[in-house]
Amino acid sequence: MTQTGSPLSTQRAEPAQPVSDAALIALDWGTTSLRAYLFDANGAVLETRASTAGIMNLPRPAAEGGFDAAFDAAVGAWLDRSPELPVIAAGMVGSAQGWKEAPYVNTPASADALVDGIVRVQTARGVPLNIVPGVLQNGELPNVMRGEETQIFGALACADASGADASGTAASAANKGVLIGLPGTHAKWVMVRDAKIERFHTFMTGEVFAALTEHTILGRTMVTPDRPDTDAFLRGVRVARDRGQAGVLATIFSTRTLGLTAQLTREQQPDYLSGLLIGHELGGLEAALAQRQSTLAGRSLQLIGNEALCERYRLALERFGCHRAELVRHATERGLWRIAAQAGLVSAASGAARAT
Amino acid sequence: MTQTGSPLSTQRAEPAQPVSDAALIALDWGTTSLRAYLFDANGAVLETRASTAGIMNLPRPAAEGGFDAAFDAAVGAWLDRSPELPVIAAGMVGSAQGWKEAPYVNTPASADALVDGIVRVQTARGVPLNIVPGVLQNGELPNVMRGEETQIFGALACADASGADASGTAASAANKGVLIGLPGTHAKWVMVRDAKIERFHTFMTGEVFAALTEHTILGRTMVTPDRPDTDAFLRGVRVARDRGQAGVLATIFSTRTLGLTAQLTREQQPDYLSGLLIGHELGGLEAALAQRQSTLAGRSLQLIGNEALCERYRLALERFGCHRAELVRHATERGLWRIAAQAGLVSAASGAARAT
Numbered sequence: 001m002t003q004t005g006s007p008l009s010t011q012r013a014e015p016a017q018p019v020s021d022a023a024l025i026a027l028d029w030g031t032t033s034l035r036a037y038l039f040d041a042n043g044a045v046l047e048t049r050a051s052t053a054g055i056m057n058l059p060r061p062a063a064e065g066g067f068d069a070a071f072d073a074a075v076g077a078w079l080d081r082s083p084e085l086p087v088i089a090a091g092m093v094g095s096a097q098g099w100k101e102a103p104y105v106n107t108p109a110s111a112d113a114l115v116d117g118i119v120r121v122q123t124a125r126g127v128p129l130n131i132v133p134g135v136l137q138n139g140e141l142p143n144v145m146r147g148e149e150t151q152i153f154g155a156l157a158c159a160d161a162s163g164a165d166a167s168g169t170a171a172s173a174a175n176k177g178v179l180i181g182l183p184g185t186h187a188k189w190v191m192v193r194d195a196k197i198e199r200f201h202t203f204m205t206g207e208v209f210a211a212l213t214e215h216t217i218l219g220r221t222m223v224t225p226d227r228p229d230t231d232a233f234l235r236g237v238r239v240a241r242d243r244g245q246a247g248v249l250a251t252i253f254s255t256r257t258l259g260l261t262a263q264l265t266r267e268q269q270p271d272y273l274s275g276l277l278i279g280h281e282l283g284g285l286e287a288a289l290a291q292r293q294s295t296l297a298g299r300s301l302q303l304i305g306n307e308a309l310c311e312r313y314r315l316a317l318e319r320f321g322c323h324r325a326e327l328v329r330h331a332t333e334r335g336l337w338r339i340a341a342q343a344g345l346v347s348a349a350s351g352a353a354r355a356t
Numbered sequence: 357m358t359q360t361g362s363p364l365s366t367q368r369a370e371p372a373q374p375v376s377d378a379a380l381i382a383l384d385w386g387t388t389s390l391r392a393y394l395f396d397a398n399g400a401v402l403e404t405r406a407s408t409a410g411i412m413n414l415p416r417p418a419a420e421g422g423f424d425a426a427f428d429a430a431v432g433a434w435l436d437r438s439p440e441l442p443v444i445a446a447g448m449v450g451s452a453q454g455w456k457e458a459p460y461v462n463t464p465a466s467a468d469a470l471v472d473g474i475v476r477v478q479t480a481r482g483v484p485l486n487i488v489p490g491v492l493q494n495g496e497l498p499n500v501m502r503g504e505e506t507q508i509f510g511a512l513a514c515a516d517a518s519g520a521d522a523s524g525t526a527a528s529a530a531n532k533g534v535l536i537g538l539p540g541t542h543a544k545w546v547m548v549r550d551a552k553i554e555r556f557h558t559f560m561t562g563e564v565f566a567a568l569t570e571h572t573i574l575g576r577t578m579v580t581p582d583r584p585d586t587d588a589f590l591r592g593v594r595v596a597r598d599r600g601q602a603g604v605l606a607t608i609f610s611t612r613t614l615g616l617t618a619q620l621t622r623e624q625q626p627d628y629l630s631g632l633l634i635g636h637e638l639g640g641l642e643a644a645l646a647q648r649q650s651t652l653a654g655r656s657l658q659l660i661g662n663e664a665l666c667e668r669y670r671l672a673l674e675r676f677g678c679h680r681a682e683l684v685r686h687a688t689e690r691g692l693w694r695i696a697a698q699a700g701l702v703s704a705a706s707g708a709a710r711a712t
Contacts, residue, residue, distance in 0.1 A: 141599055142613040186609065202613075203605040204572065211567040216560070243497055245647065247640030248604055249559040249633065253542065257498040257558075277605065284603030291601065 022046060022082045024346050025075050026336035027129075029093035030147060031056050035332070036074045041347065043337045049074055055092050055099075067099040068124040079127060086345035087123075088336055090132040091147035094119065099129070104136035104144060108196035111153045115343045132339055135197050143202055147332075148188050151304050152180055152197060154335025155328040179301040181325075183278075183309045185210075189285050201288060203281040209274060218252065218273060221259050223266040228308075230315065232268035236275020237316045240283055248280040278316050286320060297321030304331045378402060378438045380702045381431050382692035383485075385449035386503060387412050391688070392430045397703065399693045405430055411448050411455075423455040424480040435483060442701040443479075444692055446488040447503035450475065455485070460492035460500060464552035467509045471699045488695055491553050499558055504544050507660050508536055508553060510691025511684040535657040537681075539634075539665045541566075545641050557644060559637040565630060574608060574629060577615050579622040584664075586671065588624035592631020593672045596639055604636040634672050642676060653677030660687045 023041040027034060032054035038047040051074055053059060058066030059073065079085060094102035102119040117133035134146035156178075177198070182188040185206040191198045213219040244251050255273045258264035264272055286296050299322050303310040307327065314325045340346050379397040383390065388410035394403040407430055409415060414422030415429065435441060450458035458475035473489035490502035512534075533554070538544040541562040547554045569575040600607050611629045614620035620628055642652050655678050659666040663683065670681045696702050 136617070138617065141595065141607065141610045142617045142619070143609070144613050144616060201602055201606050202609040203602075204574075204609055205605055207572050208564075208568070208605060208608075211571045212564070215567045215571045216563050218560075239497065245640070245643040246557055246559075247636055247643070249561055249564060249637055250557050250640050250644075251497065252564075253499070253558040253560055254497045257500050260500060261492070261494065261498045263498070280603055281605055284601070284606050287601040287603070288606075 022078065022085060024337065024340050025078055025085050025087045026333065026340060027074070027087070027089035027093070028091055028147065028150075028332050028336065029089050029098075030054050030091045034070060034074055036078075037333045037336065038075075038078050039333075039337055039346070043334075043341075043346075045333055047078070055095070055097060062099075065124065067093075071123055071129070072125065076125070079125065083127070085127075086130070086340065087127055088118075088130045088132065088340045088343070088345060090150035090336060090339070094131040094133055095146055098131070100131060102131045102133035104134050105149075107135060107137040107200075108193070108198045109135045109149065110196045111339060111342055114149060114153070114339055118339075118343055130340075130343065130345065132336075135200075137199055143200055145188055145190075145200065145202075148182050148190070148304075149197060150335035150339060151182065151331040152190055152192060152335065153338055154331035154333070155180060155302055155304055156192065156195060157334050157338040158328055158331065179299060180328075181301060181303045181313060183303065183305045183313050187281060189288075201285065203284065205277050205281045209277050212252065212273065213270060218255050218269070221256060221266055222269040222273075224270060225267040228312075229268050229271040232264070232271040233275040233278075233312060234315060234319065236272040236277075237279035237282075237319050238275075240276050240279025241319060244276075244280055244283055248277065251276050251280070274312070275316070278313065279319070282313075282316055282320050295321075300324040300326070302326050302328050304328050378434065378441055380693065380696050381434055381441050381443045382689065382696060383430070383443070383445035383449070384447055384503065384506075384688050384692065385445050385454075386410050386447045390426060390430055392434075393689045393692065394431075394434050395689075395693055395702070399690075399697075399702075401689055403434070411451070411453060418455075421480065423449075427479055427485070428481065432481070435481065439483070441483075442486070442696065443483055444474075444486045444488065444696045444699070444701060446506035446692060446695070450487040450489055451502055454487075456487060458487045458489035460490050461505075463491060463493040463556075464549070464554045465491045465505065466552045467695060467698055470505060470509070470695055474695075474699055486696075486699065486701065488692075491556075493555055499556055501544055501546075501556065501558075504538050504546070504660075505553060506691035506695060507538065507687040508546055508548060508691065509694055510687035510689070511536060511658055511660055512548065512551060513690050513694040514684055514687070535655060536684075537657060537659045537669060539659065539661045539669050543637060545644075557641065559640065561633050561637045565633050568608065568629065569626060574611050574625070577612060577622055578625040578629075580626060581623040584668075585624050585627040588620070588627040589631040589634075589668060590671060590675065592628040592633075593635035593638075593675050594631075596632050596635025597675060600632075600636055600639055604633065607632050607636070630668070631672070634669065635675075638672055638676050651677075656680040656682070658682050658684050660684050 021040045022038055024039040026037045034051045034053045036049040037045050040046050053070035059069045060066045093099050100119055100121040102117060105113045105117045114132055119131045120128045123129055132150055134144055135149045137143040177191055177193045180190045187203040187205045188200055190200040239251060255269050259269055289295055303313055303325050310327050317325045377396045378394055380395040382393045390407045390409045392405040393401050396402050409426035415425045416422045449455050456475055456477040461469045461473045470488055475487045476484045479485055488506055490500055491505045493499040534548045536546045543559040543561045544556055546556040595607060611625050615625055645651055659669055659681050666683050673681045
């Protein structure tokens with residue numbers, strides 16, 4: 001969950017009258033952002049609010065009530081109108097640096113296991129906040145997620161609700177393996193089988209891109225283009241795929257040397273580097289799949305995240321022979337609704353959250 | 357050439373009397389440091405000076421005489437005593453951002469080609485500065501070096517002068533292929549054949565390590581240990597070698613997750629990450645060698661650079677089956693001396709530079 005919200009903003013004008021059919025408040029509370037959803041009893045989103053009050057960016061220190069302050073600023077108006085609303089949250093708010101730690105659930109992790117792992121914290125205004133735990137894949141190289149588990153069950157809820165979709169991935173959600181990609185700061189690639197998060201990889205692609213462009217020599221010759229340069233991006237993907245044997249530590253230097261030899265303009269360099277990194281990520285994913293006699297080519301998969309970024313991944317995936325990458329929208333709010341319903345916070349009969 | 361000098365310092369007390377037998381001043385002038393050597397007519401180093409006045413760190417802007425100011429501060433005292441001394445420089449001082457650009461020499465690059473490419477700039481005090489060019493390997497993924505070419509010919513000069521050494525690498529320098537590693541900010545791995553720089557790779561290992569530890573989430577849980585933790589380092593090398601299929605963008609996240617699961621202390625994390633990156637670098641080098649039916653295992657090679665860092669690489673190389681990695685000392689000053697001699701700046705009869 002890496003969306004960054006604008007400073008506290010309301011996506012819809014607040015109605016003058018109490019929202020009589022509000023049924024749930026849900027929070028996607030990450031490191032650098034907080035997004036709040038107000039649901040009706042059918043799982044439709046009535047209002048959303050977004051702020052930059054992530055757990056590392058609270059309005060005041062945690063020890064001085066920073067979490068309560070951020071919570072009140074985000075959803076206080078809704079609770080003033082409807083004080084009895086249940087509230088659920090997912091993301092880094094449940095980490096050791098969050099409001100209260102919700103210990104990781106181990107893989108293979110089902111939605112029921114997440115519900116069982118919910119931790120409650122009492123807010124200053126008396127409302128309990130239900131925090132969804134993250135997921136841990138233990139072993140020699142452990143992997144963790146917080147927030148993505150909720151998005152994944154949201155994507156599965158979407159597939160369950162819609163029946164078999166055009167690409168045939170939905171029907172497989174319940175029992176066959178589904179591969180879900182969540183591009184972003186720490187990109188996740190998650191294998192879901194039998195409605196459980198079975199295993200996953202984390203690629204620090206987004207954060208490494210930022211560190212390279214802002215804090216290494218590669219950024220010094222770059223100029224941000226007016227609009228993304230898809231050709232430069234795909235050139236980077238191709239180099240990573242076809243010429244990437246020496247690894248990403250080697251290929252990234254070509255961002256500079258292609259500039260020095262007048263083969264890449266300053267404006268092309270950011271997208272070329274982005275293509276290199278995403279190409280190496282997909283090459284690494286391909287190598288991990290190969291260890292299980294699987295491949296990206298010919299596979300259907302789902303993408304969750306920022307639409308423009310997911311479109312980049314879709315183009316890159318085509319270069320790896322994967323032509324069926326489907327963008328799942330509203331996975332976050334659907335997942336929050338689904339887990340709240342499964343936890344009995346709202347009537348389960350209401351079914352899957354509906355997109356607004 | 358990535359050594360960082362302390363603020364202007366003289367390694368030996370300056371003699372009260374003129375140095376009557378001084379024959380050459382040579383500069384290793386990089387991005388963040390400047391190192392100066394005063395040679396006698398036999399190629400022995402009489403004095404050295406070091407400063408942080410790299411080309412990106414001049415005492416005043418280049419347009420306001422910054423290069424002359426740094427030059428005078430570094431070697432003015434030597435030139436006051438012996439105004440006729442020839443002066444040679446290698447490194448980023450010959451780049452487009454340097455004092456005067458010395459265009460790259462293409463691979464395969466011999467010492468003669470470097471001499472032919474020397475560019476002269478007139479200093480404010482009237483002494484000409486001879487700048488050694490860098491080397492360019494052109495192609496789809498170009499590669500460049502500035503400074504390392506001089507160190508490499510210094511290492512070969514050492515091998516030529518000493519005859520066959522214990523590991524047998526020296527005799528091969530003239531005609532067979534020699535692999536030379538130069539660990540650092542931008543690590544280079546260079547294949548030399550027939551006394552020419554034939555091809556090379558650049559791995560941004562050192563700069564990526566700095567960016568990851570200083571500007572990503574990985575650094576937040578790290579504590580610098582009192583002394584390097586070799587076990588943690590070798591654990592990282594092993595993970596990269598045996599479990600690195602998904603690539604470095606994936607494995608680096610384990611620095612964090614092994615911490616979260618109490619399998620790696622905060623003090624172990626920096627060395628573990630260093631091992632991961634160097635392990636991936638060597639894995640990438642191994643893959644590049646494999647494309648030419650070669651391998652690291654069983655090979656002899658030479659290392660040039662910071663001794664502690666080269667020792668890390670030597671330990672890591674052993675994990676790749678390479679047990680004959682020889683540290684070449686004084687490659688920089690030997691290379692500067694050799695190229696100056698070959699350029700006729702000093703008497704060629706003096707032979708190879710001697711280590712101090």
